[in-house]
Amino acid sequence: MRCFIVGADTQAAARLGSVAADLGFTVSTLAAMDALRIDKQFLATPRALVLVADSSLAFEAADFAVQAAGQAFVVLVADTVVPEAYKALVRSGSGEWIQWGSCEVELAEVALGFSAPAHSDGGARVVSFLPSKGGVGNTTLVIEAAVHLSNRLANPRRGGARVAVLDLNLQGGTLADCLDVEPRFDIAEIVGRPERLDEQLIEVFTSRYANRLDIFASPMRASGAEEVGPGLIFTFIDAISARYDAILLDLPETWLAWTDTLIQGSDAVVVTGTTTVPALRRLSLRLAHVADLGVPEGKRAVAVNQVCTDLFGRFKRRPEIERVLDGHRLFFVRRDGSALEDASDSGRPLLESAPDSRVGRDIRRLATWIEGLVAGSAAAAKGGEADARETDPRKARGRQGIAA
The missing domain is CATH 3.40.50.2300 (Response regulator)
Incomplete structure (x- = not known):
């Protein structure tokens, strides 16, 4: 900017x-x-x-x-x-x-x-994934949603949806490792010199995972993200927006100078967390802050990750979690360490390595809701609502749900 x-x-x-x-x-x-x-x-x-x-x-x-x-x-x-x-x-x-x-x-x-992102024909929709604390699987959910969008969204103008994932864990997150790609987004190259950012440098920063899915992830670096001003982040998002239909942001747990503005400028916000009592408290605080920032109710969701299940595959402590997070659109994702570890070791997302797994179906419900918002398609939004019925506490109790 x-x-x-x-x-x-x-x-x-x-x-x-x-x-x-x-x-x-x-x-x-x-x-x-x-x-x-x-x-x-x-x-x-x-x-x-x-x-x-x-x-x-x-x-x-x-x-x-x-x-x-x-x-x-x-x-x-x-x-x-x-x-x-x-x-x-x-x-x-x-x-x-x-x-x-x-x-x-x-x-x-x-x-x-x-x-706020410009939504002309050449502008991308921006979805922020915000962790309520460390270790909640935020990066995994970003990756899986991105793979879903790049495979599912139709865009006749480009022959398929183009999706980018921007890893804003600028000291070196794990996103590039999970997809077995080289992290090339060395933002230090343009710190203090944003005028250097041009099409050629964007190409240098791009790690291509698939034909319609690009990754922008930082290599490991010793210095902190504090040196990166908000103007640089916004300038970069603006610069790549015309290339993609959707940009998914993997936000860090640490709150930085640009976090609030990124959230306010997003088309949707997914707050991620887990099920322990301290984790649910942190999740509630994050949700309250996102609401205070003015993000509309229909554009925010909660992904409760790593949920334990019983012998019949039902989510444990579900009534308690729904009670704590009452009034929010909820997506439950079960704990399945084996499937996720196999996916991570192979450098492939779960939705490719084990698409029919139960945890894969859980994640697809969240991804389908995002698809409806990104595509602006009534049919896709309706599908996301149908998939979310069993995970939306208000619908589970027979009350009217949120309109997407």
Whole structure:
């Protein structure tokens, strides 16, 4: 995400630059609107935020909002503004005025619109998998859902759905090892230099698992993810979005500066956890936070993983789990260490190595629900609802379920 700040007052520009950088934007500063019109970086940016830090430029800002509609959103930051200029800015549909006293809060709200994925014909749907703690099998569920989507989603324009998995465990997760591919997403290459990101470098970062499934996973590295700013993550997702129909994010357990914004910008969020009492507490806290971030109820689900079963294959402690997680869409995935270990050792996902296994069927129910959201298909969504009936506590009790 890129932000251009216009204004001759260096202190005002510096203040806005600091706020924009904290929100994940790559910042450029120019003295005048005319300079912005010919700026090469602006002209090459498909989506830009323009902050005008000078009330005397109000009419110019309104004119620019009209001329650059669709490419730029213009925000005039000033304590006062001429009414006619304000009306022209708002009527453009691509502009707004905010005051200095509330600029930090209001610019944060504007930033959410830039973090949301663009769903044109060339834009991908983004699904975040969020672990409630470590060791809950988050990466396994991401892999299995990605394989399902790449095999099932139809896209006549491309001859099949294109799916990417982005492993954001940037110190080196296990996703690439599970699929036996080389981790090539060395984000250190572009830290501090996001302008280096082009089609050629994206190709270098890409690990191809199958014809329609690509992996972006980091090699092991000693430094932490804290050095990776949110702007870099968002810029990378924007850059690869046009290549794919769906991007699945394997989020780390550790909460980072960009985690909240990624969740808010996702089309769906799957919170993963397990069944011990401490794990269910952590799961409940994660779910409450996701709800507080404003993720719609129909776009979030819970994958309760590694659930023990009885001799008849029924989930143990199910009533207790449903009671603790009441009101959430639940998908239960049984414990089957042998099948998952065999899949991991072979470098193949479970949905390929043992598609008819019971745990494979559990995972497919979750994957089918995601398919309905990603495809935007009523038929697929209906199928996901049917598969989820036995796992949705409200439907199990005969009450109306959530509309996807």
